[in-house]
Amino acid sequence: MDAEPAAPRPAIVLVSEERCEFLRDEFGRYARDYEIGTATSAADAEALAKELTAAGHQIALFVTESRLPDGPILAALHRLRVAVPTARRLIAAHWDHFLADADELRSGMVTGKYDAYLLMPRGVRDEEFHGAVCELLSDWGSTVGAPVVTPAEIVGTPDDLVVREIRDYLERIGLASGLHAPDSPAGQALIARWREEQGSEPRLPLFLSSRNGLSTPAGARDVATALYGRPDSLDPEGAHTVVDVCIVGAGPAGLAASVYAASEGLMTVTVESDAIGGQAGTSSMIRNYLGFPRGVSGMRLAQRARIQALRFGTRFFTGWEVESLTPGADGAPHTVHTAGGDVRARAVVLATGVTYRKLGVDPLEALVGRGVYYGSAMSVAREMEGGDVVVVGGGNSAGQAALHLARFARSVTIAVRREGLEATMSTYLIKEISYHHRVSVRPFTEVVDGGGDGRLEWLTLRDRRDGSQDTTAAAGLFLLLGAEPRSDWLPDGIARDDKGYVLTGRSVPAETWVDGVPPPSLCTTVPGIFAVGDIRSGSMKRVATASGEGAGVVPLVHAHLGGTG
Missing domain, CATH: 3.50.50.60 (FAD/NAD(P)-binding domain)
Incomplete structure (x- = not known):
């Protein structure tokens, strides 16, 4: 199988007015796998992020001091979130400022303004600090970054419902997979291997795992059986x-x-x-x-x-x-x-x-797996990039799904039948949703129709108070309708x-x-x-x-x- 050209490495951006070199030295252990960039202000970090993104690098992590020269740190973090919604954000406070800034800044985590507040390392091998960094990078890698090692390989097309079912199953159990088009070099190599081993043409999708070799699963159950048996x-x-x-x-x-x-x-x-x-x-x-x-x-x-x-x-x-x-x-x-x-x-x-309860709208049920999903469907979140998404539901699962989708989608609307989220969702999620610039809540709303050419393209929403309806473009509908x-x-x-x-x-x-x-x-x-x-x-x-x-x-x-x- 021909090796594909290596993609540009993801980047870590370090932001400090006076301690860039110190932080660069501390993050030297990541230099093999990540591009390490430095900036002395939030404005410089935003500009650097744009340069790196234009060069093909994904921004995995911003690390900033708790004080920057161009304004309050929470405002700076908001700018960085708008610039790169998928990046994780870490405050590494200098020990002179850690306690003084903690009370004011820790509340920002509740609203999702950043992901962690840590004490800047004071010596070598600060594994408590780097353990937190690795957690954030691991979370980013599993939800945003393309996997480098793929224990499972699939030959098929993204819109194939069997492929989607298998990829969703693998993602939910934490097993990274690669998807190859049948006419790609990697896809052709696996098809040729099947022909050589089986003496026949394979039925797609074709599935390769390090444990069980090549197979032609009819669905996620076949993959699960290959992994765990009967x-x-x-x-x-x-x-x-x-x-x-x-x-x-x-x-x-x-x-x-x-x-x-x-x-x-x-x-x-x-x-x-x-x-x-x-x-x-x-x-x-x-x-x-x-x-x-x-x-x-x-x-x-x-x-x-x-x-x-x-x-x-x-x-x-x-x-x-x-x-x-x-x-x-x-x-x-x-x-x-x-x-x-x-x-x-x-x-x-x-x-x-x-x-989850079924929506019961026939045109949308026909599009399940093609823009309409029951549950948060983590494996398709990346496909929502630049689109408008509707999440139906008012529980914690709906809130978590909306915030995750907002890393990729242009806008996320949470549609709820009630007057709001307070009766059904945890306060910390409501606060984070209220702060997020891409997420909005639409109360007294239900989905009554939708459609598209082979996949979801539009939805009709109805206001339960007066019966008025409006139609809106939608790349995805995620249904978390209670239990x-x-x-x-x-x-x-x-x-x-x-x-x-x-x-x-x-x-x-x-x-x-x-x-x-x-x-x-x-x-x-x-x-x-x-x-x-x-x-x-x-x-x-x-x-x-x-x-x-x-x-x-x-x-x-x-x-x-x-x-x-």
Whole structure:
């Protein structure tokens, strides 16, 4: 495969009136992989950024002192954000000014004016400082920069729905991929390799992974199976393996349960219908999760949890939707049924979360994958560059999606049916949205029509107060329309509320209590079957609480397996 010409390196711009050389020396460790530029003012930094961009460099990071000669630092950072919306912004305050400036400047992070406030290094090997720098560069690289190493390669066209599905799946699990047109040198080389190995013409798309070689997947499930296998691989030659616990769903609750169950010695299997991480895995930046002061993307959080669970021995199967559950009678194992085989388990933890509601506008449903997306669709954000985008939804996921899309799109409109975001979105996101020059909120609004020639080009929005409508150009529509539980596949013996959420603990019907005592908090009406996270009736629908419930269910599983539950 012919090597393509190397692209210009991404750039780091250092801004200081008096300490440019000091900062350049500190950032010398990045000089191999990044172009290092210096400027003595915000105006000079803006001009340098334009020069670097014109030369083909992407700006990955601005690093500024807390005081610059041409005005307040927050105003300077705003100028840099307007100049390069995709770049990360770091304040490295000199130790003479760090405490004096902290109170005034830290509030700027709440509104997204910059990404981190750090003390400038005072000596060599300040790994606390550089750890934060690497986090910011890693976040930039995973969402903006083109990957340098691509463990997966795809031959196909960007508008192919199978290609989009595969790329979205790979991006959500943190696996970088390269896409090659069939007539490109790289694409032709892979097609020729297939012909040589298989003796036939390949059906596109063609997929290459370092683990499984070349294949012609029909969708993300085939790729997931290549990576993780099938559930029936647990029972080679009918071994009738029974695991200790099967966790259904690999969002925050399921991942936490996977980590804690496996770490305590339980034979743990986790089945997920989509990518590991669930809906939370699509969040571009979660800023209020404990222990991540600079925020963490949902993908990174899920990736770390997955690696942690694998380290303790959890077996994952992704791409397999659970079709039904047969409770075991008289102490027999429960059976989780999928199209890829059954999993027999002494205990089952339901962590399937919720799914986005459908918009129900037929012309737009026909364009799903071609400008219309359910969820934040991180893999297509770069394609929105220069376009106008509409995000429908008023929850945290919608706010996070809008802010991420605003790095690329010319404008982002958040359309909500309510009068505003205050009732449904965290305050820190509302503040950041109110400050962002590319994001606006349109209240009392619903999408009623849309269309285009093969992909989305326009939308019709209706004002719910007076029924007036207007049509606007749109390159993308991202639908985050609230939630519905994934519980249709559950047996009748598992009690649910009138919306389909699973009842647990004191919420289960009183007639199912034993000797007038309700089951423990996360237990359902069937012994040995538990529910955690968003699927559970009365849950808080937050990443942190879902993780807590996932960890908290493991002692209940132990009690059941030990015969004391």
